[in-house]
Amino acid sequence: MPLVQEPAIPASLKPFRPLPDRRTASGGGETAAEPAIVTENLSIRYGHFTAVSNVSMAIPPRQVTAIIGPSGCGKSTLLRSFNRMNDFTPNLSVSGRVLYRGRDVYDPQTDPVELRRTIGMVFQKPNPFPKSIFRNVAWGAAINGFTGSLDELVEQSLRRAALWDEVKDKLHSSALALSGGQQQRLCIARAIALQPDVLLMDEPCSALDPIATTRIEDLIDNLKKHYTVVLVTHNMQQAARVSDRTAFMYMGELVEYGKTDDIFTHPSNPRTQDYITGRFG
């Protein structure tokens, strides 16, 4: 049975969610489940430049964790280390550990291809394949030997990405004919068609107009029912609207990390305070 769509209330009108009683330890989520991703003293260098410096954090499952910070602070580099998309950058060196469900991501025995099936990614600029909408969504699943019905998978993924109604009559037309916002939702549908555990989103709205941005923020709220979402954004208000936990990074370091409401209402680090109030970045 396909997912039932919730009525679309723009995120800006939603009141702050009442704070559930969550543990505030660096790991825990609401249901005492183990964290999805843990980094331990993670440092990432390109040549002589240190992009990420000694970051230790735990990302709880089935929540939205936002990583904010000014340009160049290392948040994208950090995000890409979770699914080893950093492997494609030359001269990269990684020290420390990244653990996904307890397994070391950078262990030589870990197969990055396998890893990426459970940790998916959506990129800053929408990058649909020059194929039909259907083939875009189905491509990853087909490659990975999906045994069920591709038609149902495509429909379910497009519904979850809040795109189904707009494209259901033109599934076999080119994906490149869609608008920017639609293309990005298509990329989200494509990523979730693989039924990942974690969804990494690297500034997914920064190339989109405000209306398209709002639609995607709404759907992020729904996504966390099924996936752990890690969202990198340079838009603080977006992080405040959408995320459960927020990490603030500055010049490669993790300055502060905690519940979103705490970070934005009473941050404990003065640099966080400065950034949030717009004194820099």
Place this chain on the structure above:
Amino acid sequence: MSVQATQATFVPRLGARRAIGSAFHLFCVLMLLLAVAALGILLVRVVMDGWAWLSMQFLTSFPSILNPESGGIKHALHGTIWLIVLTGVVSVPLGIGAAVYLQEYASSNRLTRFIQLNIANLAGVPSIVYGILGLAVFVRSLALGRSVIAGALTMSLLILPVIIIASKEALAAVPNSIRLAAYALGATRWQVVRHHVLPAAAPGIMTGIILALSRAIGEAAPLIMLGALNYVPFVPTGLTSPFSALPIQIFSWTGLPQPEFHHLAAAAIIVLLAVLLTMNAVAIGIRMYQQKDRL
């Protein structure tokens, strides 16, 4: 019916996919090695066949049908030199002139686009067609006969598109700021081009000319159409002399059945390749010098 989020519905077969990936990688490497090996075998064979037959006598005597071992490429070498010099004299000013016009003078109108389209098409015309053109126009209509000047004019037309395209690129690579600075000092367009743009583009243009001429050295088809295959056992003495050329002689010798002639052909090929290698080395040297200068 509905598909819940379970990993069990995927059969990723990673092992098999990785194996096929490695096999494909190997296949690509093999194909590349095959190409390189073909080149290597060709060069080795030519050198092996012809090295022993290279000598000063080879370079300075005429071919002899009766006595193949004492044959040489004197006529062909002189013919090639005459041909290349004349071709250069004709095609270089024309080619650079056309490129300067297209890049610096022409406005973007239909005529210009037509000319550019023309040049692109001419670059793809088989070289033998240029030979036919040369036969009808230079040999017959202009009554130049089967002379070295007819050959040079034909070759010029052949390599003109190459020179124009390469020169255009070199001119386009000159930063616009140089032009603007010169204009701002009150220079005319020709002064800007002659004193500023052309010198800056000179290395690129020279590289293009060298590569175009090295192409001309190796071409035989157009010359055959002009009648250069007829046996010409003497060196050119003037513009209207009959001529031969290295590739023509190689063609003649290769076409004969006796193995001695094949050895002669191989020796001539070595000479030809040596000339080409030198020219290309000069072109690469110019390019490297240019890049060093920029840094």
Place this chain on the structure above:
Amino acid sequence: MIETLRRWKERGIHVWLLACALVSIATTAGIIWVLASESVKFFVHVSPFEFYFGTRWAPLMEPRHFGVIPLIGGTFLVAAGALIVSLPVGLASAIYLSEYASPRLRNLLKPILEILAGIPTVVYGYFAVTFITPHVLRPLFPNVEIFNAASAAIVVGIMIIPTISSLCDDAFRAVPRSLREAGYALSATKLEVSTRIVLPAAMSGVVAAVLLGLARAVGETMAVTLAAGMTPNLTLNPFVSVQTLTAYMVQVSQGDTPAGTIEYQTIFAVGMTLFLITLAINLVAQRVLARFREVYE
């Protein structure tokens, strides 16, 4: 006074430069005029129908036949064979160079491949006659003739490998990196990204590369003349001698052909056929390439 002189000089230079550029138009016009005018004289004696649809080519000796199909057949037999040789090698090399090789390896291998394109075609003819036919084909296929299409096809194929690999490489590199990243993020292997994302996205560039390689093979003269021989033969058998359009033109030039004779005119009729074929292929290739560039630039 000096001002007027300078202006006249500038104008003169402008005119001279324009004249240089117009030489190219004169060349094209010359080619078309020469081919057309002599072909017209030819078609006075021989009907175009017989020429373009006839299957026997024997123009130089009695009884004469002027059907050009065997020459076209020979040309395309060699060209098709050349593509069979060069397409896998060129395409696989291009995939390797653009998707697998490190920048250092690429900078080493690309120029080496380009050398193949720089070797004069007579040398390839020599290679075919003295090595390919006796030492490669004869051992495998003892019945192969001294002059055969396969030998010509192999060396022409080797000759056009750089054409295909260089253009395909350009096409692959024009595909944006973001598409590859999307593929990897969807748990695809390098093979899958290269062949199921990059290759389809670059397909029109690949098609243009193949067409340009084909045009080059069709126009090739020296290697096929030496290797494939002078026997017009309408056949699919690669192990016998065939004559290409270009080889025929060489054959006629080796003799003495006074202007005005039918033999002289056959040069132009055959030449025009060759010119039209390569022009058509090149035009289609340019259109395909232009469409490709539209998408990626």
